[in-house]
Amino acid sequence: MNWAPATTGYDEVFEADGRPRSHYAPLISIMDSLTPEDVERRERLQKLALMNQGITFTVYGEKEGLERIFPFDFVPRIIPAGEWKTIQDGLVQRITTLNLFLLDVYHEQRCLKDRVVPPELVLSRKEFKRELLGLTPPRKIFTHVVGTDLIRSETGEYLVLEDNCRCPSGVSYVLENRALLNRVFPEFFASYPVRPVKEYPTLLLDALLFVAPRPSQSPVVVVLSPGIHNSAYFEHSFLAREMGVPLVEGRDLLVEGNHVFMRRTHGKRQIDVIYRRIDDEFLDPLTFRRDSLLGVPGLVNVYREGNVALANAPGAGVADDKAVYAFMPELIKYYLAEEPLLAQVPTYVGFRPEHFRYMTEHLDELVVKTTGDAGGYGMLMGPFATRAERERYLAVMRQSPGNHIAQPLVHLSSHPTHVDGRFRPRRIDLRPFILYGDRIRVLPGGLTRVALRDGSFVVNSSQGGGSKDTWVLAPREP
Amino acid sequence: MILSRVADGLYWIGRYLERAENVTRLLLVTEETASEVVGLDEDLARAEWNDLRVIFPGPDREDAPPRHPAALAQAALAELSIDPRHPYSILFSLRKARDNARTVREALTIEVFVNLNETYRELEAYDERRIGDGPTMRSALSDTHRGILSTAGAVEQTLARDPGWLFLKLGESLERVVRTVVVLRAKLPALASQEPKVDLPLFHSRWRSLLRGLSSLENYRRVHGARMEPADALRFLLFDPHTPRSLRFGAAAVKDLLEGISGAAALSAPARIMGKLAAELAYQGEDELRDGRYLPFLDHMLDELTRAHETLSTTYFGT
Numbered sequence: 001m002n003w004a005p006a007t008t009g010y011d012e013v014f015e016a017d018g019r020p021r022s023h024y025a026p027l028i029s030i031m032d033s034l035t036p037e038d039v040e041r042r043e044r045l046q047k048l049a050l051m052n053q054g055i056t057f058t059v060y061g062e063k064e065g066l067e068r069i070f071p072f073d074f075v076p077r078i079i080p081a082g083e084w085k086t087i088q089d090g091l092v093q094r095i096t097t098l099n100l101f102l103l104d105v106y107h108e109q110r111c112l113k114d115r116v117v118p119p120e121l122v123l124s125r126k127e128f129k130r131e132l133l134g135l136t137p138p139r140k141i142f143t144h145v146v147g148t149d150l151i152r153s154e155t156g157e158y159l160v161l162e163d164n165c166r167c168p169s170g171v172s173y174v175l176e177n178r179a180l181l182n183r184v185f186p187e188f189f190a191s192y193p194v195r196p197v198k199e200y201p202t203l204l205l206d207a208l209l210f211v212a213p214r215p216s217q218s219p220v221v222v223v224l225s226p227g228i229h230n231s232a233y234f235e236h237s238f239l240a241r242e243m244g245v246p247l248v249e250g251r252d253l254l255v256e257g258n259h260v261f262m263r264r265t266h267g268k269r270q271i272d273v274i275y276r277r278i279d280d281e282f283l284d285p286l287t288f289r290r291d292s293l294l295g296v297p298g299l300v301n302v303y304r305e306g307n308v309a310l311a312n313a314p315g316a317g318v319a320d321d322k323a324v325y326a327f328m329p330e331l332i333k334y335y336l337a338e339e340p341l342l343a344q345v346p347t348y349v350g351f352r353p354e355h356f357r358y359m360t361e362h363l364d365e366l367v368v369k370t371t372g373d374a375g376g377y378g379m380l381m382g383p384f385a386t387r388a389e390r391e392r393y394l395a396v397m398r399q400s401p402g403n404h405i406a407q408p409l410v411h412l413s414s415h416p417t418h419v420d421g422r423f424r425p426r427r428i429d430l431r432p433f434i435l436y437g438d439r440i441r442v443l444p445g446g447l448t449r450v451a452l453r454d455g456s457f458v459v460n461s462s463q464g465g466g467s468k469d470t471w472v473l474a475p476r477e478p
Numbered sequence: 479m480i481l482s483r484v485a486d487g488l489y490w491i492g493r494y495l496e497r498a499e500n501v502t503r504l505l506l507v508t509e510e511t512a513s514e515v516v517g518l519d520e521d522l523a524r525a526e527w528n529d530l531r532v533i534f535p536g537p538d539r540e541d542a543p544p545r546h547p548a549a550l551a552q553a554a555l556a557e558l559s560i561d562p563r564h565p566y567s568i569l570f571s572l573r574k575a576r577d578n579a580r581t582v583r584e585a586l587t588i589e590v591f592v593n594l595n596e597t598y599r600e601l602e603a604y605d606e607r608r609i610g611d612g613p614t615m616r617s618a619l620s621d622t623h624r625g626i627l628s629t630a631g632a633v634e635q636t637l638a639r640d641p642g643w644l645f646l647k648l649g650e651s652l653e654r655v656v657r658t659v660v661v662l663r664a665k666l667p668a669l670a671s672q673e674p675k676v677d678l679p680l681f682h683s684r685w686r687s688l689l690r691g692l693s694s695l696e697n698y699r700r701v702h703g704a705r706m707e708p709a710d711a712l713r714f715l716l717f718d719p720h721t722p723r724s725l726r727f728g729a730a731a732v733k734d735l736l737e738g739i740s741g742a743a744a745l746s747a748p749a750r751i752m753g754k755l756a757a758e759l760a761y762q763g764e765d766e767l768r769d770g771r772y773l774p775f776l777d778h779m780l781d782e783l784t785r786a787h788e789t790l791s792t793t794y795f796g797t
Contacts, residue, residue: 052596053588054580228581241584252481265641265739265794266479 001032006425009411010156012077023080023473026191031075036421043418046072046184055176057231070173071466073417074185077428077448078192081475087150087158087432088442090342093332095146095434098165098319100335102142106133106315116334117327121351124402125324125371127166127317129280131287135304137313138211144275144311145204146434147171147447150342152413159410160328160344161429165312165320167277170447170467171200171433172235175242177469178445193474195444200433201242204275207437208243211309212272219272221245222262224253226278226294236277250278255298260308273309274299280314322371322405323349350397350404359406360397363390366406367457368397381457383409412457415468417450427451429459430470444472480585485645486795487582492649494575495594495629498568500657501534502623504691505558505568509551509616511687516547519680523547525668526687527554532664533657534558534566556609559619560601568622572598585642589632597625641739645794648735655728656783658692662715662725663776670712670770682706689715697721716772717759725779726759732786739794747789755782 005014013024020028047069050056056067079087104111105122112119122128147168149161178197182189205221212219225236227249240247252262253271261268276283282292287300302308318324326347332340348355348366359366363382370378380393397404414425432446448468449459459465480488508526516523527550531543536557544550561567576598579591601622608614630650637643665688685706689695692715701718702710718724722731733752740746745753 051599052592054583054591054595228577233580237580237583246481246484247584248481249483252483263482263796264479265482265485265645269479 001034001423003028003416003423004425006414008414009427010152010154010413011425012152012413012415012428023078027076027078027188030187030191039418040421042184043074046074046180049180049183054234055173056234071452072177072180073426073450073452073466073468074181075416075418075423076181076188076469076471077415077430078471078473079430081473083158084444084472086341088444090158090160090340091148091432091434091442092440093336093338093341094148094160094163094328095143095436095440097328097332097335098146098163099140099142099436101324101331102313102316102319103136103140104335105318106135111331111334114334116330117324118351121323121349121402122318125318125321127280127315127321129288129315129318131300132315135315138213138306138309141211141436142313142316143319144207144211144313144436146436147431148434150430150432151345151410153343154411156413158342158430160342161410162322162325163320163328164431165316166279167232167312168431168433169232169235169277170431170449171443172238173467174433174443174445174447174470175200176238177447177467181469192471193476194471195474197443197445200443201239203435203437203441203443204239205243205245207435207441208273208275208309208311210437211311213306213309214272220269221273221275222248222271224248224250224274224276224278226250226282230277232277239275250292250294250296253296253299255296255302258302258305258307260296260299260302271308273311275311280317283310283314322347322369323351323402326405345407345410348406350401350406353401355406356397356401356404359404360394362406363394365408367409368393368404368406371403371405381409382406384457409457412451415448415450417452417466417468419452419454424454426454427457427459428468446470446472480641480645482794482796484582484585484642486791487578488585488642488646489649489790489795491575491578491582491586492646492651493653494571494578494649495626496650496653497566497657498571498575499623499626499630500653501558501566501568501571502619502626503693504530504533504661505555506616506619506623507687507691509555509612509619511683512547512551513612515680515683520547522680522684524550527551529664530554530558533660534564536561536564536566552610555615556606559609559615559622560604560606568619569598569601572601572622572626587632587636589636590629593625593629593632597622597629600625644735644739648732648739648790651728651731651735652783652787654723655725655732656780658715658723658725658728659776659779659783661688661692663773663780666712666772666776670708670772685711692723694718694721694723712772726756729756729759729779732756732783736786736790746793748786748793751782751786751789755779755786 005011005018013020015021050069056069111117112122143165145168147164147170150158151161153159174197208221209219222245223236223240225233225247237247248262254261254263260271262271278294281289282294284295284297284300285292286297303310326349328344329340332338348359350356350359366382368380412427415428416423417426428448428450430446430448433443435441448470450466450468451457451459452466453464508530512523512526524547531554544553557564558567560569562569564570576594579586579594583591604618669684685708686695689698689711694715698711698714715724717726719726721727729752733756736749736752740749
């Protein structure tokens with residue numbers, strides 16, 4: 001095979017001298033033994049399997065109901081046990097902090113009074129839900145499921161890019177990618193102690209049952225989806241199927257006498273835990289957006305009464321705000337008296353006038369994001385934008401400086417990826433999934449997203465990204 | 479018990495799958511019958527295609543259907559197979575079945591979904607320009623037919639016999655008996671009139687194709703032998719207790735499923751409607767046959783089946 005090491009940023013697979021890193025050597029040697037015809041044939045099988053199984057997502061902004069397969073690259077990403085240990089410990093520390101922060105923000109607001117984070121910054125976020133002040137979610141858990149995005153610096157250090165504390169998606173692809181790779185390239189697995197990911201639905205269900213208000217009475221758990229037109233619908237359905245619980249939409253639920261029920265063919269049934277994949281805004285038209293047709297009128301009141309658990313808890317979004325992110329290292333020290341185990345990307349917060357001035361003056365060096373958006377929408381890649389694009393973006397920025405943050409362009413690491421019949425370096429990130437139940441667990445694996453276009457930094461599925469199977473290796477026997 | 483929305487979705491999967499199967503089968507049978515007789519009796523070939531357009535009515539069109547039998551055949555084939563706008567095209571039904579399957583996928587098995595999805599995707603990819611080529615089209619329709627049957631097989635082999643299954647089978651059974659009524663309603667007036675003095679073999683072959691169109695020809699022969707007696711065939715299609723597309727069998731199947739869903743102790747409104755209808759077919763129906771009185775009876779059946787469907791929605795689906 002003809003391999004090409006990365007020319008910029010950290011290369012996941014190859015050393016500077018072009019030899020594979022030790023944990024990649026067996027894989028590279030297996031792949032070198034494949035003919036291009038082998039590869040082509042197996043890639044065809046793999047695409048067919050994805051289409052036939054309906055493993056698709058919906059793209060917004062194109063014609064309605066357009067289904068696409070999420071492109072899958074069969075060259076797996078391998079994370080040695082030692083590296084994973086750092087990631088795992090760092091994530092546990094982070095999620096612990098995020099929950100302490102949320103509990104604080106919705107109660108005493110000590111961190112604001114102590115000026116660890118500017119109060120105005122937190123209180124002005126639209127994700128901060130004034131309606132929920134003073135409310136403690138069951139077992140004090142706000143973020144039952146978190147997906148934290150990691151990237152690697154030029155030296156290979158893992159950096160946190162952002163936390164997703166609302167409805168992080170992608171875990172279904174972690175499981176499907178593994179099944180798919182095993183089906184199409186089973187020989188890859190022979191020489192590696194790959195840790196399984198199949199436990200995820202069981203762990204998720206355990207975490208959800210852990211917060212049930214009536215734990216003794218075989219609690220009823222459901223997955224709440226906005227419906228088939230949502231881009232992550234496949235995942236909602238997948239998780240419901242894998243956990244063996246009903247998938248419901250808002251119209252299937254009703255609130256009566258401060259309990260929430262689902263409508264069934266023969267009468268209604270009370271629900272205890274809702275794994276909701278609907279944003280806060282749409283959850284309950286009586287509390288949040290009045291025009292929401294996706295939600296359940298009265299749901300938040302039932303939650304307030306403690307008669308239903310919502311995962312993730314409403315209001316948790318304020319913790320993954322891109323501006324709050326800038327203060328995470330301080331928050332970790334503040335709540336845990338520990339140094340952060342995972343570094344993060346330096347961040348300029350538009351909320352601070354001196355930062356905003358810097359942002360406007362160095363737009364051509366910075367990646368600017370809006371604090372409310374996700375999925376790569378509403379961002380500017382300064383170094384690659386034309387002058388006109390920057391000017392236009394600047395005008396928008398000036399209308400709401402507080403809603404923007406900026407970071408220097410981090411080069412992301414690259415990984416060989418099969419593109420047009422050749423193996424080429426493409427940029428990747430990593431989204432591990434963290435569950436918070438009786439304790440915090442990190443799924444040994446994650447979604448490695450890959451920017452399939454040459455030179456691209458954007459890995460989001462909505463913007464031409466694909467994904468890879470991600471192997472976390474078990475520690476070797478002593 | 480299951481969510482009302484899921485029950486509704488499963489019911490429609492059953493209906494649309496069965497509908498797609500019916501359209502595919504009738505297209506295959508009609509295509510074969512019509513192309514065989516077109517040289518012998520052009521009007522008959524035309525009538526076969528026009529019957530199909532009555533059984534599966536499309537959106538109103540300004541232009542009259544083509545006169546020439548070959549053009550008529552091609553138009554009907556195109557409409558009823560892959561026209562995405564025709565409400566009775568196979569593609570339309572399969573898409574509806576699949577859309578419903580996607581919304582209730584957690585209530586299905588991977589086998590059911592994959593079979594349905596593959597069948598749909600293959601038909602969707604069919605090249606319209608190849609419709610004119612008879613053998614190719616026939617082979618594509620046969621593939622679709624096989625895909626639909628294997629989906630039905632996956633339903634049979636893999637789904638738990640829970641309330642969801644009952645609703646899926648209910649949709650299938652109701653669609654099946656409705657379609658038999660509609661086919662008979664369209665075909666019988668011409669067939670049950672006086673037997674023609676000339677060309678009896680041709681007349682009998684039309685009866686045979688009616689039986690085949692309701693996948694009952696082989697079942698009929700096992701009871702009555704190869705000899706075609708229109709009166710026997712009619713009685714068979716209405717009252718045979720074993721063939722799945724006879725009216726008696728179909729009404730009883732719907733009734734049994736509805737009783738299974740509602741529980742025998744407190745019969746639901748649709749279960750009562752179907753109970754009466756099944757009893758009519760079981761105990762007094764044969765008299766209705768004489769002197770062409772089957773037509774009002776078929777109309778009566780269609781009314782009752784429609785009523786059963788409507789009360790089903792209000793009873794279980796909350797719509």
